[in-house]
Amino acid sequence: MTGHVSSKLWCIDADRDLVVPALKNTLQKLGLEYVDLYLVHWPVRLKKGEMVFTFNNEDLLPFDMRGTWEAMEECCRLGLAKSIGVSNFACKKLSQLLDHATIPPAVNQVEMNLAWQQRKLIDFCKEKGIHVSAWSPLGANGAWWGSTAEDANSNLRASRIFSALSKKKFVLLLDDIWDRVDFESVGIPFPNSENKSKVIFTTRSEALCGRMVGDEVFNSHPEIPKLAELVAKECAGLPLALITIGRTMASKKTTHEWNRAIIVLRKSASEFSGMGDEVLPLLKFSYDNLPNDTIQSCFLYCSLYPEDFDINKEELIEHWVGEGFITEFDDMNQARYQGHNIIETLKLACMLERGNNTDSEVKMHDVIRDLALWIACECGRKKDMFFV
Numbered sequence: 001m002t003g004h005v006s007s008k009l010w011c012i013d014a015d016r017d018l019v020v021p022a023l024k025n026t027l028q029k030l031g032l033e034y035v036d037l038y039l040v041h042w043p044v045r046l047k048k049g050e051m052v053f054t055f056n057n058e059d060l061l062p063f064d065m066r067g068t069w070e071a072m073e074e075c076c077r078l079g080l081a082k083s084i085g086v087s088n089f090a091c092k093k094l095s096q097l098l099d100h101a102t103i104p105p106a107v108n109q110v111e112m113n114l115a116w117q118q119r120k121l122i123d124f125c126k127e128k129g130i131h132v133s134a135w136s137p138l139g140a141n142g143a144w145w146g147s148t149a150e151d152a153n154s155n156l157r158a159s160r161i162f163s164a165l166s167k168k169k170f171v172l173l174l175d176d177i178w179d180r181v182d183f184e185s186v187g188i189p190f191p192n193s194e195n196k197s198k199v200i201f202t203t204r205s206e207a208l209c210g211r212m213v214g215d216e217v218f219n220s221h222p223e224i225p226k227l228a229e230l231v232a233k234e235c236a237g238l239p240l241a242l243i244t245i246g247r248t249m250a251s252k253k254t255t256h257e258w259n260r261a262i263i264v265l266r267k268s269a270s271e272f273s274g275m276g277d278e279v280l281p282l283l284k285f286s287y288d289n290l291p292n293d294t295i296q297s298c299f300l301y302c303s304l305y306p307e308d309f310d311i312n313k314e315e316l317i318e319h320w321v322g323e324g325f326i327t328e329f330d331d332m333n334q335a336r337y338q339g340h341n342i343i344e345t346l347k348l349a350c351m352l353e354r355g356n357n358t359d360s361e362v363k364m365h366d367v368i369r370d371l372a373l374w375i376a377c378e379c380g381r382k383k384d385m386f387f388v
Contacts, residue, residue: 016067038081161187303372
């Protein structure tokens with residue numbers, strides 16, 4: 001299997017003396033000897049600071065285009081890049097560059113879509129022998145192809161994109177990726193040997209690249225497979241938690257990171273990366289759909305019991321009565337009937353499950369207990385509102 005690796009020179013490194021060191025640093029992080037394509041990200045230079053895509057005039061420094069490009073050419077001569085190019089260059093900037101370039105840019109990567117086709121730039125690049133690589137936000141809000149009330153439905157947009165791409169062989173470039181891309185939700189057919197399509201992505205996140213090499217993680221230390229089993233055990237078979245935690249741990253190659261993950265999961269799963277943002281909000285849907293406030297309060301109360309604790313049903317109902325959750329009854333028998341009905345409702349919603357010993361007990365799944373504590377703390381906005 002062969003791949004094409006592309007990277008970019010960020011604007012803070014757009015200087016004659018910084019280009020080669022910047023690429024060497026990128027190659028070291030990627031574990032590569034060279035990249036196939038190295039691009040100047042923008043025809044500007046920025047002051048050192050946080051990587052942002054919006055900047056003010058005071059952030060700009062003088063851009064030495066000639067010196068920067070000569071350093072890019074040096075990357076080719078040193079064998080650090082097979083090809084070099086530019087990104088976001090208009091005709092005027094390209095003309096200025098070509099006046100002194102000994103190695104012309106192989107590629108100009110620019111925004112291009114149905115509403116902004118940039119024909120003048122395409123003709124100019126074609127005349128100069130520069131390949132144009134187009135990038136465009138799929139289904140962009142505000143664009144004329146996605147601005148109707150009907151297209152406000154993201155599923156419909158994804159369906160239309162899928163319909164268009166599935167009929168042809170395509171190469172899709174996803175630039176500057178920082179998180180997982182769900183192809184199905186966007187509408188991208190998954191590339192395979194049958195459709196022969198390709199998806200190429202660029203990223204500056206080493207952790208994101210690490211998620212693609214799961215086998216390397218397990219082989220990086222003999223203890224990691226055993227630690228991974230302990231992490232999976234903390235998920236207690238919940239698929240959503242297994243998927244989210246698996247993605248987070250896919251790039252972790254040291255036992256320290258895996259042991260830390262086990263500690264965090266045992267202490268509070270809501271603090272684990274992805275749990276508070278992805279898993280718990282989805283599980284909260286079950287809580288929100290409980291029939292009434294009484295049942296919701298009874299559910300939250302169960303989180304006060306220790307993890308993996310078998311809760312006696314009769315004792316639990318008495319506590320609910322004592323807390324004032326169950327109020328509409330004439331005698332304790334009626335209170336017990338109501339309490340058992342609440343327990344069955346929570347079991348049907350998979351928010352309580354049968355205890356380990358007898359039918360007279362129930363318990364909470366570890367992740368469901370973390371959900372209850374997370375909700376009790378106003379969905380993570382306030383810490384330690386419940387002390388357990």
